[in-house]
Amino acid sequence: MDIGVIGWAMHPPADAIRNARLEEIAFRTARAALDDADIERRQLDSVTLGACDELDGRSISSMLLAAPSGAYLKDEIRVTDSGMTALALSAMRVASGRFDLALVISWNQTSVVPVEDVMRMRAEPFFLRPVGMNATIADGLFAGAVGREHGLDEAAVADLTVERQRRAQANPRGLRRAPATREQVLASAVRAWPLRAGHQAPITDGAFAFVLASPRWLKANPAHRPIARLRAMSWSIDSYRLDAHRLGALDVFAHSLSDVLARSGRGASDPIDVIELEAQTGYHDAAFTRKLAERPVRAISPSGGTWAQNPLFCTGLANAAEAVLQVAGRAGPTQVPGARFALAHGCHGFAQQAHVFAAFERVES
């Protein structure tokens, strides 16, 4: 895969965006991405949305959101899994040779949505829903399973959580909250044992958009130099069952990671300069980090990850933006010196049923 990233934008994150409807959030973000790419909307031939009806609070949410996202009288398609899956589909559409210039956009305004009610209704009605399954309980089960599988102790998880928060405070694209202390994390309320409130990254509102270009378009428009190359994507899904192996083994995380590196043409010893992880809790972060232990990774989540901002449905795209900025050398205070190859990670589904990776490379001048 050889796709140029020629523009991107994010809506300023907030705990709650109260001065705009979703349509306005989408419009502002799409408009900013087109401006960043220095192209007009009429030049687009493909728009891919990543949006979830239930989190958007409407059936067929794209009815209202497609046009403000730039898709008016365009070939538009939508996925409902996550923003990262939209990036994957958009990239394949360009790689098919049918499209040359694509916008991919995703958003999250769950400050006005009862997220756990949505998550509870994601549970099938025969077993999981009657026992009260929701995202927090699924994450608690995950935390317990990976804790046993990887020998994670509570203090180490708290330390990692604080470290990520400290990094997030330095990220100018995030909310720059003051980090908690180890003691505060350890003393916070238990949400679903062993998961504590202090382990859970707060969900924020936000939106992200990218403009992708085919090699053919870039060759015909040499004035548009891509800020990064999307080299590969890989995504996989695990079983819906929340048994101990499914929760603790992280099979799909490992499989998708290996696959994206193989598709990027990288060997086991080739360095990964940056990987930005979507870790909804400190336990996720610790488990993913353990899984990366045998890989030559220079920096894990230098942006602070979900502690910088966590627009739930499109957090993976926040990571994609950070990865693009890293290989472009534009990450500012969170820049990893000399970063040439960066991975963005996203996940979705109960207890991270699915994992998505995008591999970005520096575009040499």
Next chain:
Amino acid sequence: MSQGVAVVGIGQTGFRARFDELTYPELAQQAAMRALQDARLSPDDVDAVVFSMAPTQFMGVNDCDKWSVDFVWARNKPFMRVHTGGATGGSALHAAWAHVASGQYRRVLVVGADRLTETPDAQFILNLIWDPFYEQDFALNTVTMTALSTQRYMARYGVTEEQYARVVVRARRNALNNPNAHLKGEITVDDVMRSRRVSWPYKLYDICPRSAGAAALVLADEASARELCPRPAFVTGLGAISNTVFQGDRAVPSSDAEFADHAELAIAARECYQQAGITKPAGEIQVAELYDPFSSFQFPHLESLGFCERGTAARLSDEGAFDMNGLVSVGPSGGTLCTNPIGVTGLVRVADAALQVMGRAGDMQVRGVRNALATAAGGSAQFHTCTLLSDEPRGRVHS
């Protein structure tokens, strides 16, 4: 680099009001299993899965696609759900095509299921697709919405309720040849005209049923397709379009795509035909499987698809031009008017079009099919997809 893509396996459950003996994922599994068997593949032969499902509120589980993962053998594979309202099945097919055409995957299963009667009245759910501040209180649903565009079309072209009734009669008769169809039978124009008034000009028989069922297709790259299937159905053209949600904006003189004509569909069709090298649809396309949940959809759609001039489809319909083996055989399966499991209807349209190209449509088979068109429509009739299936990989998509 684009690589050729073909349909090599098709699976459908029958469609009916309810499947009380199967859970949702079991229903999806039935179609997936049949498609894999049809393609003579095992689940391990499939590289990726695309799931086709529209609003989940119809059946009450938000992540019904994730619930289905183990049942459609998607575990440890790339998996995504596509949802563009009624156009979902067409869009899911396009997404699956992109998986293969991009060269990223060789064999992709696209599967979905829907069960609209899990909710007491689908139209209450469909009221929720509109803006909560401006439109939901107007009692808009898909029936009242399309009744408005139908009234406008009738006023522009002088079409009568009886002419729409003849469309219903033809669809129910064609459906007699389709073992999977939900509604079928010999009815008369008078039967349609006497059925209960719902929203003028619609009577009950002008409106599709609420169906349950599942559909699946296996797509493969050209080399695999030729190995697996003696006569694959090649995807030679794709087009899709997304218009504004606001119907009023489409019903003014400055509109880019006239509301009554469903004119945005013409843009998608043009793109689809350009890829396939189609210049005279009426002579080159033998079958059209249309997304026509209402009797009034066929006329503007056939005109937007270039089979006839604006305002002429009703007269041609009366003359039999859209009957089996007519100018173009429209809905040999009985179409959406007889079967509408919304989340997979677009897939069913592609499946029935592909069967025609493969020469495997049974009693529905039209003579000498080289090209068959499948459409899907969704939202406020704002989303449209066109997919052309052909007996050979001709056209620009395959160049």
